[in-house]
Amino acid sequence: MLRAARGQQHAQATKRSWNVVVFSVGGMKLAARTEDVGGVSPWTESIPVPSRTPFVHAMLKRDNHVMPVYDLAARLSRTLQGDPLLCLVARHLDGPMAICIDADVPSLETVDATAIRPNGRGDIETLGSVTIGENDVAIVALQRLGRSRQDAVRS
Amino acid sequence: MSLRGRHNSTNMLVETASFLVVRLGVSYVALPADGVRGVLTQTEAGSEPAVTAAGTVYQPVDLAQRLSVAANLSGLEMRIVLYSTGHSHGAICVEQVVGLADVERKDCLPLPPQFQRDERNWFGGMMLYQDQLVLILNPLWVLGELADVVPVSVGQTEQMVAVTSAEIGGSC
Numbered sequence: 001m002l003r004a005a006r007g008q009q010h011a012q013a014t015k016r017s018w019n020v021v022v023f024s025v026g027g028m029k030l031a032a033r034t035e036d037v038g039g040v041s042p043w044t045e046s047i048p049v050p051s052r053t054p055f056v057h058a059m060l061k062r063d064n065h066v067m068p069v070y071d072l073a074a075r076l077s078r079t080l081q082g083d084p085l086l087c088l089v090a091r092h093l094d095g096p097m098a099i100c101i102d103a104d105v106p107s108l109e110t111v112d113a114t115a116i117r118p119n120g121r122g123d124i125e126t127l128g129s130v131t132i133g134e135n136d137v138a139i140v141a142l143q144r145l146g147r148s149r150q151d152a153v154r155s
Numbered sequence: 156m157s158l159r160g161r162h163n164s165t166n167m168l169v170e171t172a173s174f175l176v177v178r179l180g181v182s183y184v185a186l187p188a189d190g191v192r193g194v195l196t197q198t199e200a201g202s203e204p205a206v207t208a209a210g211t212v213y214q215p216v217d218l219a220q221r222l223s224v225a226a227n228l229s230g231l232e233m234r235i236v237l238y239s240t241g242h243s244h245g246a247i248c249v250e251q252v253v254g255l256a257d258v259e260r261k262d263c264l265p266l267p268p269q270f271q272r273d274e275r276n277w278f279g280g281m282m283l284y285q286d287q288l289v290l291i292l293n294p295l296w297v298l299g300e301l302a303d304v305v306p307v308s309v310g311q312t313e314q315m316v317a318v319t320s321a322e323i324g325g326s327c
Contacts, residue, residue, distance in 0.1 A: 053272045
C-alpha cells in the first residue's frame with residue numbers, strides 16, 4: 001500500500017512539472033518536451049528532395065539511415081543563427097525528423113505544468129507556452145509538427 | 156543434389172531489383188531497369204523531340220521540369236533514356252547516367268510518411284547507392300500515366316506502386 005501511495009505521489013509530481021528542451025530558431029526561443037526530442041548533434045548537409053509538402057524538401061543521411069528534414073526556420077520565417085548549426089531530432093509520430101536549429105546549445109528546463117498557458121499563435125503546432133526567464137516560450141508539439149493542427153493545453 | 160540446384164536455391168533467398176540510376180542536378184533518381192529500352196547520346200537520338208527506335212516512338216519527357224529540379228541538360232554526359240511501361244513510351248533526358256544497381260528488396264525503403272503530397276506519386280521509395288540517397292521513380296508517373304492533381308494517401312500510393320512494380324516486371 002505504502003509503495004502504491006509513493007507511486008501515486010510520484011505520478012502526481014510528474015504531472016505537475018514538464019521537462020523541456022529549450023532551443024532557438026533564428027533567435028526565437030522555443031521549447032519541446034524532452035520525451036519528444038531524440039537528440040541534438042551538429043548539423044550536416046542535407047540532401048534536397050523534390051517535394052510539394054510544405055517545409056519538407058530534404059533528407060538527412062546519418063550512416064545508413066535517412067530521415068526527413070523539417071524546415072522549421074522557413075515555417076517561422078526566420079534565418080538560422082550561428083555556426084555550426086545544430087540538428088534536433090524530433091520524435092515525430094510518423095518517425096524521426098531532423099530540424100536545423102541555431103548554434104546556441106539547447107538547455108534543459110523543468111516547468112510547472114500549471115504555468116503552461118494555451119497558445120493562441122496559429123503559425124505552428126504547440127502544446128502551449130510558458131515563461132522561461134523573461135521569454136514567452138512556445139512549447140512546440142514536435143510529434144505533430146507539420147500536421148497543421150493546434151493543440152490546447154490539457155489540464 | 157547438383158551444384159546448380161544449390162545455386163538456384165540460394166538465389167531464391169535473396170530477391171533483388173535492378174535500377175538504372177541517373178542524375179538530375181543534385182538529385183539522384185532511379186528507374187526500374189526492366190523498362191529501359193536504350194540509352195542514347197544527343198547525337199544518336201537526333202534533333203527531333205521524339206525518338207523512334209525499333210519501330211516505337213518515344214515521346215520526350217522533361218523529367219527535370221516535372222520534378223522542378225535545376226539540371227544542366229547540355230553537358231557532355233547528358234543522355235536520353237528510352238523507357239517503356241508497355242503502355243507508354245518516353246525519351247527521358249537526364250544529366251548523367253550513373254549506373255545500373257542491383258538492390259536487395261530489403262534495402263529499398265519507403266518514402267518517409269512526412270512526405271505527404273504529389274511526391275508520393277513521383278517516388279515509389281528510396282535506396283542508398285554508392286553512398287548517395289537515390290529516389291526510386293514511379294514509371295507510371297514519369298510517363299504521364301498518373302495525374303499529379305489527385306492527392307493520394309500513403310496507403311493508396313503503396314498499392315499503386317505495387318501495381319506499377321508488377322506491370323513493369325518488378326521493382327521495390
